[in-house]
Amino acid sequence: MESTSFIERILRGAALSLIVIFFLFPIFWILLMSFQTNEEILRIPPSLFFTPTLSNYAALITGKLATVSGTLDIAFMKNLWNSVLLSTASVAIALALGVPAAYAFARFKFRLGEDIAFTLLSFRFAPPLLVLLPLSLYFQALGLTDTYVGLIWVYQLIALPLILWIVRGYFEDISPDIEHAYRVAGHSWGRTFLRIAIPLARPGIAAAGLLAFIFCWNNFVFALILASADKQPVTVGALAFVTASGIQYGQIAAAIVLSVTPTLALALYAQRYLVEGLSLGAVKG
Amino acid sequence: MADIALSLTKVDKIYQRRGKPPVHAVKSLDMAVERGEIIALLGSSGCGKTSTLRMIAGFEAVSNGDIVLADRRIDQLPPARRGVAMAFEGYSLYPPLTVRDNIAFALKSARLSAKDVEKRVAEISRLVEIEEILDRYPSSISGGQQQRASLARALVRRADLYLLDEPMGQLEPQLRAVLRGRLKSLLVERRMTSIFVTHDQTEANALADRIAVMEAGVLQQFASQKELRDRPANLFVATFVGEPPMNVFEAAVENGERLRFKVTAGPTFDFASSEIPLPVRQAIGGRERAVVGVRPHAIRLGGGLNEARIVSNQWLGDQSHLAMDVAGKLLVAVSHKPIAAKAGEKIRYDAAAADLHVFDAATEAAVSHGLETA
Numbered sequence: 001m002e003s004t005s006f007i008e009r010i011l012r013g014a015a016l017s018l019i020v021i022f023f024l025f026p027i028f029w030i031l032l033m034s035f036q037t038n039e040e041i042l043r044i045p046p047s048l049f050f051t052p053t054l055s056n057y058a059a060l061i062t063g064k065l066a067t068v069s070g071t072l073d074i075a076f077m078k079n080l081w082n083s084v085l086l087s088t089a090s091v092a093i094a095l096a097l098g099v100p101a102a103y104a105f106a107r108f109k110f111r112l113g114e115d116i117a118f119t120l121l122s123f124r125f126a127p128p129l130l131v132l133l134p135l136s137l138y139f140q141a142l143g144l145t146d147t148y149v150g151l152i153w154v155y156q157l158i159a160l161p162l163i164l165w166i167v168r169g170y171f172e173d174i175s176p177d178i179e180h181a182y183r184v185a186g187h188s189w190g191r192t193f194l195r196i197a198i199p200l201a202r203p204g205i206a207a208a209g210l211l212a213f214i215f216c217w218n219n220f221v222f223a224l225i226l227a228s229a230d231k232q233p234v235t236v237g238a239l240a241f242v243t244a245s246g247i248q249y250g251q252i253a254a255a256i257v258l259s260v261t262p263t264l265a266l267a268l269y270a271q272r273y274l275v276e277g278l279s280l281g282a283v284k285g
Numbered sequence: 286m287a288d289i290a291l292s293l294t295k296v297d298k299i300y301q302r303r304g305k306p307p308v309h310a311v312k313s314l315d316m317a318v319e320r321g322e323i324i325a326l327l328g329s330s331g332c333g334k335t336s337t338l339r340m341i342a343g344f345e346a347v348s349n350g351d352i353v354l355a356d357r358r359i360d361q362l363p364p365a366r367r368g369v370a371m372a373f374e375g376y377s378l379y380p381p382l383t384v385r386d387n388i389a390f391a392l393k394s395a396r397l398s399a400k401d402v403e404k405r406v407a408e409i410s411r412l413v414e415i416e417e418i419l420d421r422y423p424s425s426i427s428g429g430q431q432q433r434a435s436l437a438r439a440l441v442r443r444a445d446l447y448l449l450d451e452p453m454g455q456l457e458p459q460l461r462a463v464l465r466g467r468l469k470s471l472l473v474e475r476r477m478t479s480i481f482v483t484h485d486q487t488e489a490n491a492l493a494d495r496i497a498v499m500e501a502g503v504l505q506q507f508a509s510q511k512e513l514r515d516r517p518a519n520l521f522v523a524t525f526v527g528e529p530p531m532n533v534f535e536a537a538v539e540n541g542e543r544l545r546f547k548v549t550a551g552p553t554f555d556f557a558s559s560e561i562p563l564p565v566r567q568a569i570g571g572r573e574r575a576v577v578g579v580r581p582h583a584i585r586l587g588g589g590l591n592e593a594r595i596v597s598n599q600w601l602g603d604q605s606h607l608a609m610d611v612a613g614k615l616l617v618a619v620s621h622k623p624i625a626a627k628a629g630e631k632i633r634y635d636a637a638a639a640d641l642h643v644f645d646a647a648t649e650a651a652v653s654h655g656l657e658t659a
Contacts, residue, residue, distance in 0.1 A: 109303070175375055175377055176344075177373040177374075177375050177377035178377045178378075178379060178380075180342070180344050180364065180371070180373065180377065181371070181373060181377045181378075181379075181435075181438070182379070182390075183343075183344075183363070183364040183365055184342055184343070184364045184365070184367075184369060184370065184371045185365075185370075185390060185391035185394060185442070186365045186366075186391060186394055186395065187365050187394065188363065188365055189363065196379065199381060200380065200381075
């Protein structure tokens with residue numbers, strides 16, 4: 001073991017560096033592109049040296065996209081806001097519904113319980129296109145097409161199963177006797193759920209919420225079909241940069257940087273929180 | 286009239302399992318516990334003792350029957366309103382709270398003043414010797430310490446009934462003996478009605494006023510330690526209670542001029558009828574077969590009708606355990622003096638009429654204990 005460790009360390013370092021470069025280089029390149037004009041981006045060979053410009057960000061924030069054939073109005077900031085609104089509301093609703101449901105599935109055995117849980121999970125492995133056609137017909141009939149409510153509803157297909165299954169596992173890991181001890185000390189069932197079960201499952205709830213948020217944020221196809229430009233999130237909104245006079249790579253890069261920022265910030269914040277939660281660790285009875 | 290704190294009447298617990306036959310874990314249990322009494326539920330695992338405890342606490346629904354505590358019917362009440370305190374086998378401390386807060390938790394929610402809470406926590410933690418770890422978190426203390434913290438959390442409250450599930454299972458033997466004494470004096474001094482589950486007979490004997498022996502969901506006998514030892518209600522209790530267990534043999538019975546029990550390829554216990562009181566002879570009656578039992582301490586060695594080969598002879602420091610090959614099984618005798626005989630040698634033995642327990646061969650219910658009827 002001791003004799004191999006030096007070589008092993010070098011190899012491991014090299015492998016990790018390769019992986020990091022492989023995955024982070026595109027992001028790094030996007031970041032550089034966001035400060036370049038389209039001409040600089042399309043230059044062959046590409047160069048790391050350029051005069052940085054904020055024009056891409058300025059165009060996104062002002063909503064005026066200057067192209068060779070004139071000025072286009074774009075709704076990027078509106079799209080960004082839509083993403084925040086849709087993802088936040090969807091995850092909030094999914095948590096409000098999914099956490100109690102996860103608790104019920106973890107603690108109580110009831111008729112068809114497993115079947116219901118499995119059906120909810122199956123939403124995750126059915127391809128979205130499978131449900132999109134019938135959904136768009138329903139939505140037209142119900143008047144839900146192109147509404148926030150409609151999109152948030154559809155986003156439950158993404159968020160709810162994720163939260164339900166992850167949080168259920170956490171609840172199952174908590175000894176029921178911890179809750180029993182609290183109940184026998186004079187507390188109601190509801191209070192026990194709020195004061196004991198939820199705090200103990202908090203790392204799981206945070207992880208599930210974060211994942212659900214990212215999945216909702218990254219969703220493309222539901223919003224593409226079920227909403228118009230006014231209600232669409234950034235993932236769909238970025239299509240506006242494919243214009244008649246060419247693809248606006250600079251703005252796309254800037255849009256990506258801006259749209260990644262909230263999820264990245266959230267992930268970094270929650271990561272710290274997750275590690276803290278998991279190192280407490282003593283969920284076992 | 287006795288002051289009854291807790292009574293269970295015809296209590297059943299049936300677990301319905303999906304796609305499998307239901308399990309009848311507790312069968313028609315009747316039990317009355319007096320105020321201030323300490324009860325042990327003794328039995329092997331799966332005998333229904335923990336189910337019984339959980340039904341009293343309210344974590345398992347009662348399938349049939351009713352439970353009355355302090356003159357209130359409690360079997361339909363939520364656990365919070367039953368007035369019981371419980372220490373769990375798995376400790377079940379709240380991980381995010383320190384040991385101190387774990388113990389003080391129920392007191393705080395019962396709206397005691399901070400001073401009272403502090404006083405009571407200090408008092409109980411001194412009793413179970415966890416004063417040094419009060420400010421630590423459950424994940425950073427040992428299993429034994431967690432168990433004591435869990436015990437303290439239950440005992441610190443004022444409740445009509447204390448339920449303790451294997452309260453000392455994880456403790457080292459020396460500490461266990463010390464704590465047992467302190468726990469007993471606390472329970473007695475405060476007249477705390479309590480039921481504890483254990484599979485350890487020593488613990489049951491040391492702590493309990495009465496012991497409820499359970500097996501296969503049925504309460505076999507509910508009596509004092511002495512009664513269980515001297516007058517076991519049936520063959521199960523006879524062989525379960527006592528260390529080493531009672532020696533039992535099925536025997537042919539002759540109940541005439543002499544009362545004679547003849548074990549096939551084994552001993553004969555032979556008595557003049559005049560030695561045996563009439564009611565006992567009448568109870569044994571005309572049955573042809575019965576199960577006879579003799580406690581290891583009551584085997585008389587070195588004389589008598591019967592002879593057997595010694596399989597092992599162990600001196601345990603204060604008593605000898607002698608195992609003999611009798612009728613295809615081991616007969617164990619205990620003597621408080623060292624025995625010179627070695628393994629392989631033969632030894633004579635017998636039992637007195639006063640030490641012979643007789644059980645019905647079919648029902649396994651006790652017929653007589655020595656010179657008394659069952």
